Amino acid sequence: MIVIMRAGATKGEEDNIIKRIREYNLDADIYPSHGKERRVIGIIGNTRSLRDVPFEIMPGVETVKTVTPPYEKVLLSFTKGKRTIVPIRDDLKVGGKKIILMAGPCAVETKNQLLKTAKSVKEAGAHILRGGAFKPRTSPYSFQGLGKEGLEIISEVKEETGLPVVTEVKSDNMIDLVSQCADILQIGARNMQNFDLLEAVGKCNKPILLKRGMQNTIEEWLLSAEYILQKGNWNVILCERGIRTFENSVGIRNTLDLSAVAFLKQITHLPVIVDPSHATGKRNLVMPMSRAAIAAGADGLLVEVHWNPEEARSDGAQSLLPEDFNQLVREIREIAKAVGREV
Amino acid sequence: MIVIMRAGATKGEEDNIIKRIREYNLDADIYPSHGKERRVIGIIGNTRSLRDVPFEIMPGVETVKTVTPPYEKVLLSFTKGKRTIVPIRDDLKVGGKKIILMAGPCAVETKNQLLKTAKSVKEAGAHILRGGAFKPRTSPYSFQGLGKEGLEIISEVKEETGLPVVTEVKSDNMIDLVSQCADILQIGARNMQNFDLLEAVGKCNKPILLKRGMQNTIEEWLLSAEYILQKGNWNVILCERGIRTFENSVGIRNTLDLSAVAFLKQITHLPVIVDPSHATGKRNLVMPMSRAAIAAGADGLLVEVHWNPEEARSDGAQSLLPEDFNQLVREIREIAKAVGREV
Amino acid sequence: MIVIMRAGATKGEEDNIIKRIREYNLDADIYPSHGKERRVIGIIGNTRSLRDVPFEIMPGVETVKTVTPPYEKVLLSFTKGKRTIVPIRDDLKVGGKKIILMAGPCAVETKNQLLKTAKSVKEAGAHILRGGAFKPRTSPYSFQGLGKEGLEIISEVKEETGLPVVTEVKSDNMIDLVSQCADILQIGARNMQNFDLLEAVGKCNKPILLKRGMQNTIEEWLLSAEYILQKGNWNVILCERGIRTFENSVGIRNTLDLSAVAFLKQITHLPVIVDPSHATGKRNLVMPMSRAAIAAGADGLLVEVHWNPEEARSDGAQSLLPEDFNQLVREIREIAKAVGREV
């Protein structure tokens, strides 16, 4: 952190700033320097706890620049370059050489619907089944999921197909219940900054799939992951799902931010996957954006598939048919090879 | 809702669409029309429940246009033009001719801090005290509020000053506790789409202050209010607090969207207030944006004031000093007069 | 500018950076400082010419922070607090105590249309007539203005009504022609970064109205103004007209950024006005946003008025009727008084 004093700031004002900094007992060096016109105070080290100090309104201060990122444990440098490989089952891990494919319907609707879809995606090569029982919906008039009944269906289909399951947990008091059937707990985009929920899943022993809020920065996303790591759960998978931008002229729902994926693979040890279905909202964009995601470095995909999208109670327009997903797996296999990975 | 069929779509495809619509038993007219080249199906009336039907992937469909807004109870037309006046106390209401000023620190820090600030804003003319005990924070390393201890301080200061209080409730299992001291329950920006929380406050009997999510559309905001009304609580105050845009070149935190305020006053019966402190993040922009908010038609302000902002544990840089707030009240009084209102 | 070296960067790497900086012969101090772990190089003064140096890829560098804003002449501190008052006529100036109202149709369509509208706005209290002869349009199929014929109509109406005129100049080779009838040359939002045009109007002796690009930052806007000042023309009026954001859920065209207005009045000596018509795109939002603009500190308004908006060839939906404008002037008069100004 660098505090730049105004031209004409006094020694007393500088001392006052330094005194304030010292109160925090930082693991950091403080070194003031004096030019002809100005004083500048550099504080180099772990300055995270200074972030909330309003230096900019203290006497003599012109502006403040931060250097250290606000997160710590999520950094690849924190683990000295060791990447987190999230174990799902003995033979199934997210974040290694293998690209992991999670597929299934947006919401659980009936046992028949989930089972049919699950069987088809398993056959095509999916590793994990997705499907929501509790659905956060923008409108109170939309289908909100089957709730507990949905969880029971998930349990049955999991048993019949042998597929592990990722499903959403909406609030902290549902974690135990959802954990009974879920192999991965999903935190939805709208809950990315539900800090009580983040802390609660940070204390449980399930892998967490943390979706990026559609309007959240990469920095905020990593801070939300930090909340989970901070409480002890390091098995966090980040999932990019498109951000909200000015672009909505042609019906694409969000802008899939693949630069974020490429960037995250460079600075965090956590695995990163991509949800091309919510990102685009259009079935015929799911295929090319899935290929692009893997080419950008993603560790896996979360794709909506429905055996009969026309009858889907939510997200029908963006769901792949089983035969589309079949094709997707074949294409992803080629791309994975091209980037030195495998499906 | 208008379903436009592709050129060459068949009568059978059209019938299929109409059959699907009829399944919903809508309170709406369906009338197909046939041009030389195309078929168009108009469905005019309450089509809210059709919103999740993926018409666009059904055979023969080119595109779908919606007409009816997705919300209903929040509309001024729903109450036939009657505005909601939210009662706080016998002599204090939000949404009437009187502009309501809510002021106080971001977070409760100590009794001394809250009491000193409360007394000064009361003297200046504030009607309601603000202050948070539970603070949702982007970083796990930031001050998260005093929690229950903060609520106790709020109770004491409320008793000593006689000011009613607005304070935040972060999750549904805290509603009872917070309601013991709060006159208005605040739903924070990051919780605007925490639907469990919205439903829970919809069942309680306290007025609700619903902040706009910093990246949420007006439509989503009204749908979140609809969640609350839908459960029976009509005492909802909307609070604009700035939206996230590309503009961050000069350190202004968010873009205060006053068009939203002007627009909302035209279409909803709910009162609308403005938080210029979070919107701008800069003390010296709070004053002009407060004036602008009232000129645009806002029913009140939610302003951060701290008797010693340099020592504030959060939001110090955007907090007004008591003397600034004093000045603000004087200026707002003039603007209120100019638009036919009063403070 | 602060260059923060990586932990472990060498003295040689630091010297290399300093050597590079010295090549620029800056009016600035360079002072390196060494903590236990790191080296930091502060360069305080006019570092504008260092902005394009890619320090961040030079050996040993971790990151670079800029302090000095990239513009200079537009700053209020550059004129030592003296504000620019732009003279239009002997008795008409923009930027003083008086709020200036510019009104008229989007485009010049016929003499009758412009004359009727001009007379009505003059009578209501407008100071300047607006109207475009050359219209930059997003679609090649839209009405592009009457061109030279439009300029002739403007000249005639100007003579008959005595109103000074603001009209758009689209490219540098049209400046002389447009200057024959224009009292103020308008640079449209889409031309805000047409740097050839900016330099050309910087050399002419007409006042310039510089609209903010709908997706440009305040910093970029001030840099575009700097282009004009740099070439010698200091009579620049800034015009905020709404920015493009994610918000388009309810048909408001852009988000009027009044914080920008309040901020600019604090840091630049140039006058700032607001165009509420293009900002909102809706006739019934023009009134409240005009009031809010003046309350935020704007020096004037640029408003679309048409005596028969239904027949307008562009922007009909956002044009006020003459009687609306009449009402607007009355309301602005009240707001002006409340903020110590006059119309």
Place this chain on the structure above:
Amino acid sequence: MIVIMRAGATKGEEDNIIKRIREYNLDADIYPSHGKERRVIGIIGNTRSLRDVPFEIMPGVETVKTVTPPYEKVLLSFTKGKRTIVPIRDDLKVGGKKIILMAGPCAVETKNQLLKTAKSVKEAGAHILRGGAFKPRTSPYSFQGLGKEGLEIISEVKEETGLPVVTEVKSDNMIDLVSQCADILQIGARNMQNFDLLEAVGKCNKPILLKRGMQNTIEEWLLSAEYILQKGNWNVILCERGIRTFENSVGIRNTLDLSAVAFLKQITHLPVIVDPSHATGKRNLVMPMSRAAIAAGADGLLVEVHWNPEEARSDGAQSLLPEDFNQLVREIREIAKAVGREV
């Protein structure tokens, strides 16, 4: 286009609307339909010329929905599925099976710099040399390019290396001059809506590379292309280069919008390439985003390469070294194969 009348609108109001539509002699069907409560007027066909009619303020109208996209000639359906292959030289075309690589420095600085870089990218496999002589720059204090001298250098290097050249044209009066050395004329992002320039290049016989404005929608981009096609020049290459969004928390310059690429390949016959250098602004993101671009369906890349980026006068931080570009070509070759294409 669908005009939805208010409940209670009269037959006369409907007739008035229809009369207004008929004035335009459209190649479209008009068919009104009457439900129990409302009248709806469908106009299906080419309704482009109705876009500027302010129906929404005409008596009895509630809202208007458009169906036909505003552009026409750019549509893949307009050419009945035939894709435009842009010829550069006899053996070099953009838009076919072959992925085209354009590489070189941001700006021409010296003959030595351009020649050295050109030779290295040619050897690595680039097909076309990039380099700007006229540089539109946000700040008046930045390097603006060598101008005519730069064009001469380009001509010499072109002759010595045999590489065709893409370079920017900033204004319509420079087209002839720049055409003397350019094989492709580039329209920069900030000029995407410089309509005079678009019309002028529409009349010349050079291929045009049309960059997307960093804040422009896909719809606006296609309309700008339509301006060029409309004037007779169909050899237009679209170039995605990142859009401006809220995301700037970690120093990535723009958000590369690859969904736009995938979408465009589905609806327009024009080739689409990607500039990963300007999109990300970071050298180490260029490689993964190049791979992702090709996987998403792009027809080529425009990449900044500099033989000595530290000395670059602009964009040094995002320029690849020749050896990086070498690696990039190898990786792109693999991805191209995976999607059934070749380099």
